Amino acid sequence: MNLNRKIHSFGILIIVIIGILAFTQIKSVRNENIISHKVDLTKQEIRFYWKNKKGENIKNFHNLISLTKHQSEKLVFAMNGGMYKKDLSPQGLYIENGILKSKIDTLQNGYGNFYMQPNGIFYITNDNKGVVCKTKEFKNENIKYATQSGPLLLIKGKIHPKFRKGSKNLNIRNGIGILPNGKLLFAMSKHKINFYDFATYFKELGCKNALYLDGFVSKTYLPEKKWIETDGNFGVIIAEIEKKK
Secondary structure: OHHHHHHHHHHHHHHHHHHHHHHHHHHHHHHHOEEEEEEOOOOOEEEEEOEOOOOOEOOOHHHHHHHHHHOOEEEEEEEEOOOEOOOOOEOOOEEEOOEEEEOOOOOOOOOOHHHOOOOEEEEEEOOOOEEEEEHHHOOOOOEEEEEEEOOEEEEOOEEOOOOOOOOOOOEOOEEEEEOOOOOEEEEEEOOOEOHHHHHHHHHHOOOOOEEEEEOOOOOEEEHHHOEEOOOOOOOOEEEEEEEOO
16 A cells, blocks of 8 residues: 555656656746846936937937947947837837827727737836836826837736737737836847747746737847847837946
8 A cells, every 4th residue: 555655656746847847848948039138227227219319210229329329328238119100100108208209099999919908008217117007007207218019918917818828829029027126127039929928928037017019020139148130120219228438
C-alpha cells in the first residue's frame, strides 16, 4: 500500500514538473518575441513628439535623432505612440507639453482596434506620474503628455474580455503598461502576436493597466538592446531623451 502511494505521489510530482517546464518554455518563447524598455520617470525623461518648431511632421526616428542632436541631446529610446490619420495627425486625444493638440474621441461604436471598447489613454502628469486609464475615466487635469488608443490590453489586472487565447489574429503590436512600482513598461513584439498573448506579457510582469498603441506599422528604436528601426513614418512618437554632458 505504501509502495503504491509512493508511486502515485511520484507520478503526480513528475506531472507537476512537466507542467512547470512547459509553462516556463511557453513564457520564455513569448518573452523572446518581445522587445521592452522600462522607464523610471523620476530619473529618466520621456517626451511626446509630433511636429517640429516649424510645424512640420517629424514623421520618423531618423528625423527625431537629427532633431535631438541639434539640441545637444541623445535619443535613447523611441516608439510610435498611437494610431494616426493619413496626414499623420493623431487619432483621438493628444496633449503635448500641456497643450491640447487633438481632441478626445469618445465614439463608442467606430470601426477598428481603436474603437474596441474599452479603449484608453496613456498620460504623464506634470509631477511625472505615468497612468493608463479608460477613455471615459480621463480628466484633463495636471497633464503634461497624453495619447489615446485602443483597445486597453489590461483593465485592473484582467485581460480585455474580447481577447481570445489561441486567436489567429496575428500582427506586430506595441503597447505601454504601468508596473507595480510605477515604472513604465514599453513593449513591442518582434514577430506577429495575438492580442491575448501580448496582454499576457504585461500581466505576467505585474501590470494592472496596459494600452495597445498600434499594430503592423509599429517600430522601436532601442540601441541599448541592439534594436534599431528607423524606417516608416508615424504620427505621435514617444521618446526617452538624455541631455549630453
